[in-house]
Amino acid sequence: MTAITIDRLTVDDTTLECDVRTSPELERFFTNQPFRTDYDVSIEDVPDGILVIPVLAQVCPVAWANGADVYVDEVDATFARALEDVQETLCGMYDFLEGGTLYARRTIDPEPEAGGESGLLFTGGVDSTCSYVRHREESPTLVSIRGWTITPDSADDEDWRHLTDRVSGFAAERGLETAFVESNMLSFLDHPMLLAHYKRHVDGAWYSSVGHGLGLLGLCAPMAYARGMDDLYVAATHWEGIDLEWGSRPDIDDNVRWTGTQCHHDSYELTRQERLDAIADYVESDAPGLDLQTCNVRMDGNCGRCEKCYRTAVGLRLSGLEPSEHGYPFSDRDYERIRAALEGGEWVLGQDERYMWEDIRGRARETNPTSPAERAFFEWLEEADLEDLVSESGPPLTHRLLRAGARNAPNSVYNALYPAWTTAKAGLRLVRSDR
Template identity: 70%
Template structure:
């Protein structure tokens, strides 16, 4: 029988550790490492019923995929109800998910310090990277003065090799917050090395567009990591910026029917700005830059954290969107000139980047705005004319993971457990080059 036991979490000052014990048939989906999460607040006052939430948030989607029941000692009653709602939403979204049950020795109505506070003084938090979506959510909720929460573990891994990238993000978010009198919170977690994401993708890539965490796990997973932090800081409203918008029915790990259902104790999570397209979010930022922040800089690059490279697909896409919103990209963090339109078109047509259906919708959103915009220059006019007639579906189909990755997935998926265990070192070496796909969003 497939099952997963989650042991009672332990804390050491600001670090949370949770050991997970899967049945043998599910062992391939776990690396054997405990889930470790480090916060910048002391966890002593956080009850066990909330300390288990980060592990449950990572494990449950795997359990639902495998039809494995999950066992814990103590858990918050509100979060149990939330998991039922999130599971229902995910089962409706994905046919390959089987669903499962959660069993707990004790389900408790958790009380936190904010239970006795005035709702008018409730704190809020916002998952924040400094990109288009999270910055737009800040602008929309700036009257609440939300705590800006940045999480290391997905796009920036906890590996020592990524320390410099994380340092750049911390400096940038700290500076943004200081300029606006905001609090910050930084969370570091090993969820990509706690679960065996290459193996999960080997089994389930055929059902998802992108990585396991982006397509299935990141809405519940990232919000769940914040439960101990929210309890320690009395955060009652927690916002996660939308990637997509109304009218896009993509299978994606963060959607209103997922994020809006995540809750624990007195904290309610919110999927924010789903009513705005990405271009409309850039319009919000353009108005904010004009009224309050003329030197506003965004960070969206897929390749760097100390600024924007200007030559990856996301940098190009953001720069074009900024121009369509009436801003000059070079004034907001993007080295972009008219000559870059030619390179952008060549990259899209030539399959230079791994793109998914979400990028297709974003370029369609840009194309819709092009209809309403007068080009500034001949190169811009030529690119807009090409974009209006381009077959974006064909561009997406021409991109994708290299053949060697597809072969690795098939081999790992079909290997019996003893064979997989024997071959695991080779798989571990191969997956290093595979990591880029796993963290793409």
């Protein structure tokens, strides 16, 4: 029987830890680390059925990919039903997911204390900033998570400090609370091995394409319960009309819930350009000095030269803002640079980037260019075959060969080669999110 068992759940003030046992055929998808998450609020009084949600949110998609069942002593009954709904969505989206059953010795329906609070997953990017603008009357707690794009490794300490400083500053200026969560959810899972096995089925990486909606929201459950959060928002990456296989969508995130908290996939009805419009209105009325942070390269500002920086800068221009006043070094000379990079396949692009450049192209048709350089770029973009530009980009051949080798290796061979595989994993970690 293929199975995953959640063992030894322990809490020490703000730290949650537990062990996971698997049947032999699933061992390659897990490292030898216990699952661990650190919060900045005590979770001592949170029921075990809520405390188990973070680890279930990480392991259940792995179980579903292998037709495995999951065993746990106690689980919140509301979350157990949520998992059934999320499983139905994911299995309907991906043919390679087989599904599985959660078995619990006990289900609980705890009585949370009076809530009234809300939370928002926040990085300071376009999507999460737009969600803040839309829900600012609620004064949501800004929730930032370390463990996905910023890993728990000491090498990422400086990036995490930059993010927490930026979010804390944003919150302080607006009288908001913050919540910082640190987890080893992707080093507890063997993410490179998941990527090796399933990259051929998905557009991005395992976590971005399959796991991050359920995973990130579920990670917040003990904190949300302890803080009395009735609502927890996660900003949409895509929008209505984009039918992409992606791990965070309304039919995933809106189904995630546990006793006391309902999660929400926010701003799905707005395109990325319309979200920038909402931010532009907020800049004009309340925040003339607002900076955004979307860079794929740096966390201490925007490099101004990666695809996401350029895409955001062009979008800001189209929304009537000057990029250089909001965190992006940008001038008319950069339009030719963007065109050359897109035509030359310099950036690894997916279908979501294609839709985002199409969104920009649609807005450009309605906008009068401000310079000859801008006019020339928009005329080129109008005629560009964006599908072809996406197909010309892709990961290096060496990465594809590494994935194939790891996917087909027996466990004994894989375990012997694991140090070399993890050395290469930085090049295999493909993450795309503007949140």
